[in-house]
Amino acid sequence: MKNVLVIGSTGQIGSELTMKIRGLHPEGNVVAGYIPGAEPKGILLESGPAELADVRNAAQLAAIVDKYHIDTIYNLAALLSAVAERKPLLAWDIQMNGLLNILEVAREKGCAVFTPSSIGSFGPETPHVDTPQDTIQRPRSMYGVTKVATELLSDYYFHKYGVDTRAVRFPGLISNVTLPGGGTTDYAVEIYYAAVKGEEFVCPIAAGTYMDMMYMPDALKAAVDLMEADPSKLIHRNAFNIAAMSFDPEILRAKIQEYYPDFKMRYEVDPVRQAIADSWPDKMDDSCARAEWGWAPTYGLDEMTRDMIACLKKKFGIA
Numbered sequence: 001m002k003n004v005l006v007i008g009s010t011g012q013i014g015s016e017l018t019m020k021i022r023g024l025h026p027e028g029n030v031v032a033g034y035i036p037g038a039e040p041k042g043i044l045l046e047s048g049p050a051e052l053a054d055v056r057n058a059a060q061l062a063a064i065v066d067k068y069h070i071d072t073i074y075n076l077a078a079l080l081s082a083v084a085e086r087k088p089l090l091a092w093d094i095q096m097n098g099l100l101n102i103l104e105v106a107r108e109k110g111c112a113v114f115t116p117s118s119i120g121s122f123g124p125e126t127p128h129v130d131t132p133q134d135t136i137q138r139p140r141s142m143y144g145v146t147k148v149a150t151e152l153l154s155d156y157y158f159h160k161y162g163v164d165t166r167a168v169r170f171p172g173l174i175s176n177v178t179l180p181g182g183g184t185t186d187y188a189v190e191i192y193y194a195a196v197k198g199e200e201f202v203c204p205i206a207a208g209t210y211m212d213m214m215y216m217p218d219a220l221k222a223a224v225d226l227m228e229a230d231p232s233k234l235i236h237r238n239a240f241n242i243a244a245m246s247f248d249p250e251i252l253r254a255k256i257q258e259y260y261p262d263f264k265m266r267y268e269v270d271p272v273r274q275a276i277a278d279s280w281p282d283k284m285d286d287s288c289a290r291a292e293w294g295w296a297p298t299y300g301l302d303e304m305t306r307d308m309i310a311c312l313k314k315k316f317g318i319a
């Protein structure tokens, strides 16, 4: 992995993953792919090349791969779960037609491809505790439908054409550089912003709703480590369960109150997000990722909370 195209480079994951890969491969071309209205700015723009890369435009993707001799594509273009319920056709177009364009370009030009899956690829019939790597999925959200199909199509291109596709099933990702947009797990990011700014938090997810969560540095490490893993060790490909922590809003509130004893949270449950959250695992079993490519998280809830609060205080200039 040397010349890399990150599609969706200005999103929650892309804005940090692009910078991490540029740091790891200063000799390579690490292209920040973006769509109109989501142009890279600041350090992301100044530290390397940037190109318009709309997944729905196969010719545009092929031209970037040729121009920069791209060997690896990180495909982070997606509508998250709650937005995808509002715009299911657009979600399908980006997540499925877009993926097909990427896989075709990868097949023709010999690129490896990482297209993340998610806890959203599971559904109500999935075992919710210690969710196995290989189990019933059958999600009911459009986001989940596209994520299961992403896993299957990525595996299809590997088995049929030898395209080096690999992926993880990300938990809810908590970060402090770029906000997520329209996901079910966003509350676990927004709650930290509210606490640090001294605001009350209105939680859209009910008490007692457990979901897998992960701090962004671990998510970036997973994406890079998997793409650099020895392929002969991989029994699975699309996509590996990876886990770091599991909590409900009450546990998160209590943790934040260790730092901000006056922090206040009340509930206004959003029925769309709650139905999605109820259908997702409480806690995944990630033993296959651990065994096949050495996955292990660094951050638990304590370490993450300490770092999130320190980073957000810095970001907002709060002493």
Ligand code: SER
Residues within 6 Å of the ligand: 080, 081, 082, 117, 118, 119, 120, 143, 170, 171, 172, 173, 182, 183, 184, 185, 186
């Ligand atoms: N964080 C995503 C969402 O909530 C799940 O992968 O939609």
